Amino acid sequence: MAAMADDLSGLDPATRALAEGFLADPLGEHSPNLQRLLYTLRSAPAEGKHVLVEEVPGRRWRLARLGGRGRPVVLLDERFDDLAAAERRVFLLRLAARGAAGEGAA
Amino acid sequence: MSLAPDFGITGYTDRWTARPGERVALHLSADAACRADVRLHRFRRLEPRDGALELVADPVALPPFAVDVAPQTIALGSRFEAALPAGTLPAGGFTLAMLVRPTALDPRGNGLCALDCGAARLALSLAADGRLVLALGAGAETPLRLVLSHALPVGHWSRLALAVDPAGGVALATLAGRRTHAAALETAAPSFAAAGRLTLAADGGADGLPTFNGRIEAPMLLVGAGDPAAAFARLDAFAASGEAGPGAIAAWDFARHIDTARAADVAGGHDGRLVNLPMRAVKGVRWSGREQSWVHAPRDYAAVHFHQDDLADAGWPAAGHLALPDDLESGLYLIEVAGPAGRDTLPVFVEAKRRGERAALAFLAPTFTYLAYANDRCLLHGANPEVLAGRLLALTAGDVALAAHPEYGLSLYDTHADGSGVAYASRRRPCLTLRHTQRAWQGALGSGLWNFSADLLILTWLDREGLACEIVSDDTIDAEGAAALAPYRCVLTGSHPEYHTAASLDAVDGFLDGGGRLIYLGGNGFYWRVAVHAGHPETIELRRAEDGNRSWASEPGEYYHAFDGAYGGLWRRNGRPPQATVGVGYTGQGFLRCHPYRVAAAAADPRAAFLFGGAPPAADTPLGDFGLSGGGAAGIEIDRADGALGTPEHALTLASAGAMDDSYLLANEEVLVNRPTVVGRLSPLLRADLVFFETAAGGAVLSTGSVAWAGSLGDPRPDNDVARLTRNAVDRFLDPAPFVPPQD
Numbered sequence: 001m002a003a004m005a006d007d008l009s010g011l012d013p014a015t016r017a018l019a020e021g022f023l024a025d026p027l028g029e030h031s032p033n034l035q036r037l038l039y040t041l042r043s044a045p046a047e048g049k050h051v052l053v054e055e056v057p058g059r060r061w062r063l064a065r066l067g068g069r070g071r072p073v074v075l076l077d078e079r080f081d082d083l084a085a086a087e088r089r090v091f092l093l094r095l096a097a098r099g100a101a102g103e104g105a106a
Numbered sequence: 107m108s109l110a111p112d113f114g115i116t117g118y119t120d121r122w123t124a125r126p127g128e129r130v131a132l133h134l135s136a137d138a139a140c141r142a143d144v145r146l147h148r149f150r151r152l153e154p155r156d157g158a159l160e161l162v163a164d165p166v167a168l169p170p171f172a173v174d175v176a177p178q179t180i181a182l183g184s185r186f187e188a189a190l191p192a193g194t195l196p197a198g199g200f201t202l203a204m205l206v207r208p209t210a211l212d213p214r215g216n217g218l219c220a221l222d223c224g225a226a227r228l229a230l231s232l233a234a235d236g237r238l239v240l241a242l243g244a245g246a247e248t249p250l251r252l253v254l255s256h257a258l259p260v261g262h263w264s265r266l267a268l269a270v271d272p273a274g275g276v277a278l279a280t281l282a283g284r285r286t287h288a289a290a291l292e293t294a295a296p297s298f299a300a301a302g303r304l305t306l307a308a309d310g311g312a313d314g315l316p317t318f319n320g321r322i323e324a325p326m327l328l329v330g331a332g333d334p335a336a337a338f339a340r341l342d343a344f345a346a347s348g349e350a351g352p353g354a355i356a357a358w359d360f361a362r363h364i365d366t367a368r369a370a371d372v373a374g375g376h377d378g379r380l381v382n383l384p385m386r387a388v389k390g391v392r393w394s395g396r397e398q399s400w401v402h403a404p405r406d407y408a409a410v411h412f413h414q415d416d417l418a419d420a421g422w423p424a425a426g427h428l429a430l431p432d433d434l435e436s437g438l439y440l441i442e443v444a445g446p447a448g449r450d451t452l453p454v455f456v457e458a459k460r461r462g463e464r465a466a467l468a469f470l471a472p473t474f475t476y477l478a479y480a481n482d483r484c485l486l487h488g489a490n491p492e493v494l495a496g497r498l499l500a501l502t503a504g505d506v507a508l509a510a511h512p513e514y515g516l517s518l519y520d521t522h523a524d525g526s527g528v529a530y531a532s533r534r535r536p537c538l539t540l541r542h543t544q545r546a547w548q549g550a551l552g553s554g555l556w557n558f559s560a561d562l563l564i565l566t567w568l569d570r571e572g573l574a575c576e577i578v579s580d581d582t583i584d585a586e587g588a589a590a591l592a593p594y595r596c597v598l599t600g601s602h603p604e605y606h607t608a609a610s611l612d613a614v615d616g617f618l619d620g621g622g623r624l625i626y627l628g629g630n631g632f633y634w635r636v637a638v639h640a641g642h643p644e645t646i647e648l649r650r651a652e653d654g655n656r657s658w659a660s661e662p663g664e665y666y667h668a669f670d671g672a673y674g675g676l677w678r679r680n681g682r683p684p685q686a687t688v689g690v691g692y693t694g695q696g697f698l699r700c701h702p703y704r705v706a707a708a709a710a711d712p713r714a715a716f717l718f719g720g721a722p723p724a725a726d727t728p729l730g731d732f733g734l735s736g737g738g739a740a741g742i743e744i745d746r747a748d749g750a751l752g753t754p755e756h757a758l759t760l761a762s763a764g765a766m767d768d769s770y771l772l773a774n775e776e777v778l779v780n781r782p783t784v785v786g787r788l789s790p791l792l793r794a795d796l797v798f799f800e801t802a803a804g805g806a807v808l809s810t811g812s813v814a815w816a817g818s819l820g821d822p823r824p825d826n827d828v829a830r831l832t833r834n835a836v837d838r839f840l841d842p843a844p845f846v847p848p849q850d
């Protein structure tokens with residue numbers, strides 16, 4: 001969690017405020033603006049999309065990416081014992097990828 | 107105990123419902139050949155432990171039983187095959203003509219047709235760019251190949267004629283619109299006089315290409331290898347009339363026997379068969395919109411739609427047959443197959459030897475819905491699930507195995523590789539979502555149990571309550587009608603009895619008409635109409651017609667089932683809204699969290715007193731403010747009462763959950779002009795109603811209108827108002843004293 005502030009430092013103030021709202025409670029009810037940002041991030045096509053794979057049901061999940069139609073899931077070397085932590089991690093990965101692609105705020 | 111499958115061994119059974127004394131065929135494959143032990147367990151319950159649910163099952167004493175399991179493959183994709191006896195194809199030359207409309211091309215290319223007669227082989231395939239590839243050869247010699255310079259246009263019909271002249275070679279001509287293309291392989295053609303086979307929509311196996319995606323109509327074999335224009339004229343005449351005309355060797359009219367897998371040869375009697383059930387009752391070249399049903403205008407539907415990912419039968423040999431003991435009690439059983447290569451655990455619902463002998467209560471296992479969702483891959487290749495789930499997707503071992511095995515086929519929620527909807531679902535293949543360990547994003551936060559696995563929570567509750575209950579499945583009531591339910595005084599549905607045939611819905615209505623008592627423990631029930639294939643009873647058909655929540659939409663003009671000619675889609679669009687059967691009907695969905703109901707004033711009505719032990723809670727008291735599915739009893743897919751849709755006038759809405767969050771969306775069929783108030787609390791229609799009513803026949807219905815009800819029912823907490831209310835309902839519904847609707 002300590003690295004979080006750094007991860008947000010490159011964001012414009014409006015997006016940063018939304019991101020802070022998400023990180024505070026990833027599975028809570030979100031503001032309309034944050035919800036819009038999440039719809040955008042979650043609408044990505046399946047190929048390459050981050051997902052979790054259950055390792056121990058209800059207790060441990062592994063980060064993975066979907067291969068897309070007809071292709072296997074690609075397992076990554078990151079594990080979570082808490083779903084909210086996984087949500088935060090993937091949210092930041094997606095925000096970073098979006099920043100790299102030069103997209104603006106929702 | 108977990109009995110969790112790891113899919114190192116994977117299998118399917120020939121049936122999902124059986125009776126004591128019957129044999130269940132075990133079709134199995136293993137990553138590495140091994141000997142595996144087969145054990146039978148009776149499902150008892152799921153118990154929360156360390157953040158997960160642990161299986162409690164009783165072993166069934168059986169003689170030791172082991173089977174040899176070897177790796178198996180699956181030939182995915184549908185095709186047409188017709189045997190051609192020796193001498194069918196004349197030595198003087200012949201022409202194969204047909205109408206073709208490709209819908210998608212695989213990067214590896216796709217087989218289109220092949221003639222294999224003795225050693226002679228002629229095959230036509232499509233390259234990745236749609237160009238036609240002709241191959242001609244005999245025996246072991248390397249075939250001559252010709253890659254044509256033009257492509258068959260995707261999404262358009264072309265006429266195609268392939269003429270074989272023993273002296274001059276093979277000439278191929280196509281006509282798309284007004285553009286004719288011709289090419290020839292000028293060589294001495296081998297003789298095709300030996301007995302052989304015509305394959306359409308595939309390469310006959312020799313080249314191992316994916317099968318064809320698209321439609322084929324009016325394939326015919328003509329005497330002579332002459333002018334392609336003459337062949338095209340014959341083709342047009344055949345497509346128009348269904349008559350082959352003089353001099354045809356064979357002419358397969360796909361407009362006949364649409365409800366079968368048979369392709370009638372109207373010229374030579376060489377009937378073909380459709381392998382892996384390609385889609386029928388699809389528009390052909392002649393369709394104009396004048397008629398919408400193949401029953402009225404079969405000539406407009408003389409095409410067959412093939413897909414490279416169709417699968418009706420995996421075709422694995424039975425590794426063994428499990429004989430169910432003659433005295434086995436009705437219940438859900440798990441067939442464990444475990445060996446060095448791994449484990450699979452196959453569920454089977456065992457019905458009673460003599461129905462009603464051990465219980466007056468039955469659980470109606472919604473096997474049609476399990477089948478509709480079987481191998482749901484939307485989460486693996488669609489963009490919607492995470493948006494609808496409102497959280498990251500968490501894949502199970504089953505999901506991961508599905509992704510690694512595209513050859514296990516698709517679900518009725520998926521689209522084919524060419525983008526068309528998957529309209530047929532078969533259980534003669536591994537159906538990995540039908541496992542006690544399966545969870546899904548649709549199951550909401552918490553246990554994530556969904557569909558089959560969510561219904562385990564209903565069985566869990568029955569076990570905990572010590573209520574004797576027998577099983578009857580959708581398959582059984584489809585085949586046997588209301589008589590299969592009549593021995594029971596009270597029937598419980600599953601959490602999501604969404605798919606019904608006309609016969610299975612008639613059976614439920616017939617049970618109620620006979621005074622039966624029904625507790626609908628779910629949501630989104632009695633929603634889609636499906637049909638069973640007469641020749642392939644393990645397969646159902648769905649048309650996602652003009653309305654409803656649809657993961658794909660049927661094409662215009664294709665709303666009628668091939669299997670039975672009936673108008674498909676929503677039961678509501680067939681004049682039978684769910685409200686007319688159970689008092690409530692689908693109104694919306696949300697997959698993140700669930701909510702409590704609030705008790706309504708009607709709960710104080712003396713008619714409902716038995717549900718609350720004579721002490722109804724005050725209006726607005728929460729009901730089901732907890733649960734293993736989303737944390738509330740109301741949610742996931744929810745139903746509402748609506749007099750305009752058939753809820754009986756005297757029905758009592760005892761409680762409602764109207765304060766859904768904004769992840770809930772109103773059902774499409776409620777939307778005429780779309781407006782931004784179709785979400786959560788903004789929509790007054792978006793609510794789950796708990797409804798009770800008596801029937802004129804002395805029976806009664808209690809409907810929960812929520813998929814998540816089972817999640818609260820299965821919660822073992824001591825103070826469980828959902829479980830208490832359900833128990834009160836069962837106790838009264840088992841009492842023979844008739845219910846009487848209010849007289850006003």
Ligand SMILES: [Fe+2]
Nearest residue numbers: 602604630743
């Ligand atoms: Fe559903």
